[in-house]
Amino acid sequence: MLTLDIDCTWPTPSGWTDLAARVLKAAQKVTPELAHPRLSASILLADDAEVHALNREWRGMDKPTNVLSFPMLERDELLALPAEGPPELLGDLALALETCTREAADKGISLEHHTAHLLIHGLLHLAGYDHETSAEDARTMELLEIKALAQMGIADPYGDHDEAQGL
Template sequence: MTSPTLEIDVAPEWGDDVDWESLANRAAEAISAEAAELANPDMLVSVVFADDEEVHVLNRQWRAKDKPTNVLSFPMLSREEVLRANEAGNRGAPVMLGDIVLARETCAREAAEKSVALAVHATHLVIHGLLHLAGHDHELGTAEAEEMEGLEVRALARLGIGDPYHS
């Protein structure tokens, strides 16, 4: 199975009880099986497992929201550019798809609220972030939100993880 090439950085706050790099790669493989535009090893993605402070700064700087959030996605390509990168003849040259940054404390709090393991919630957020990098946006309307949710649920099911939206 092919998926984007991930460059992963894990802050110490995430601990070493989970192999976060492997988790991110499995999440990328699962969503690539559902969203063909992501099944491209020439696409590069930076995944940062950060803390709330770092995400708070980024959220304030780039989204004018003065608070941490669970995950931020910074796409480098438009949806059309992502699709064009997968056309025959356009493969081979590495292309930066974007960056995903997860906030440890917010993710842990949300996981506890949902009564799921942090690793399960982080897997969902990596998948969610990758879809944003591919040009999906649940804030564009109900149809796009339902499409994105369906892709996430199917990718999570490939990993043996239940539907986070209807649990």
């Protein structure tokens, strides 16, 4: 089962660790490849300055962002990964506290719900999903996010995907 290594400088770190564990369970229900027994992933819950530096260094974008995903496996490698063998790093995620807090306030939702959405979004990126490749891929990814969030009792963050119920 995918294990998470969490480095958290956000207030009340244990609460965010618990949220990440709940997010992972929900994501695994809609994306079974995330339950692979050899996988691990790291999550960094940091401030805007640290995520800004990562975004500048790795993406060439000189600004903070809500979530960064650094996959270590291609999707076909993940799907072909045998159950037996040494541990494999699926990838790394980094979330920026001030950006996430501001976005949650702008959306009128709790920071916890917004963070859950961004963690699911990031985990799907690590699993090889990409909303930037096509409109169809974006829709697929959004529907998976909605279904995973529903597992946690969190409303559709997009507000327009009734068909997610049947996914």
